[in-house]
Amino acid sequence: MAAFVRKRGAQGSAPKNSKKVKFVADEDEEQTEISPKYNEVTVPRPVSMGKWTNKERVLIFSSRGVNFRTRHLMQDLRTLMPHSKADTKMDRKDKLFVINEVCEIKNCNKCLFFEAKKKQDLYLWVSNSPHGPSAKFLVQNIHTLAELKMTGNCLKGSRPLLSFDPKFDREPHYALLKELFIQTFSTPRYHPKSQPFVDHVITFTIADDRIWFRNYQIIEEDASLVEIGPRFVLNLIKIFQGSFGGPTLFENENFLSPNMHRRQMRLATAAKVREKQMVKELQKMKKTEAKEDVTKDVTADVFLTPADDKPVQIQSEPPEPKAVKKNKPFKRQRVQMARR
16 A cells, blocks of 8 residues: 655645655565655545535525425525525516616526416426516426436435436527526536535436426436436527617417416317217207107008098078086075975
8 A cells, every 4th residue: 555645835836725646666666765756746625615606596486376296396496506595475566677786686597487477377487687687487387396207316415417308408498598507407516515525416308399408416426317306397488688688589389378278178178078969959850750760660550541531511591509507506405495
């Protein structure tokens, strides 16, 4: 084994807070007895003592009216992103450009804003405050860290590896979203709340004109993965030049609003009901026709003989009046008549 000798305060090209280490070669190697052979290696400074230069901070909050699943999703994102900050819920009556002032107060230059509508639709704004750009998504298929299917567990505050689909480099609007996601979800180096470890991977995959967000833990050295969560699907609506507004850079033509989707579902259900009613009416008509055919005997008129024609008689005299029956007296009247 090599013998290590540490030397402090080495001057020269070595960086600050770094150390130089001298080690003696093994006895098997050839070395002179008078002057042993030393090899010098520079040990880099600890990660925690580095300089925090990337001051990216992300504000994660929502509007009023979100459900419990969205609250858990926001809490999971704050856990995964040590450079994130939280804020109180924003009133739905306020304009969206007010968020830029909130980001300035919180000293944040990125924002993840969850907007709830009709207590069932969830929209996500990813914005670079205050100059833009910003993107609006429809969030679907949300699964949080607390679900039983998510069996992984990574170190809190560790740095993630961001994995992007090759399609992000083929189209310009996906390239813009890739840069926006890199600046938002990547943990800044030497952040005070971060850990100097890389043990999970965040993947962004494009399929069916949607962006699929997944988070995996690296559990073995052979890069075997297990899903941690959270997971959700982002359906792109628009990309704006400014922060929470401005000129539209890209608009998704294949996007179908939730209201239109529910309307189509209702129309499809009504069409099925009408079709069932028409089928029932046709079956009823067929049954009645079958009953009429069975009750009518085609051979019943075979043995019938036509009746003789009778001469027409014309009555010239009025008919005799009918005898009117007298009313029979009651028993009391008969008794009185008998007494008389």
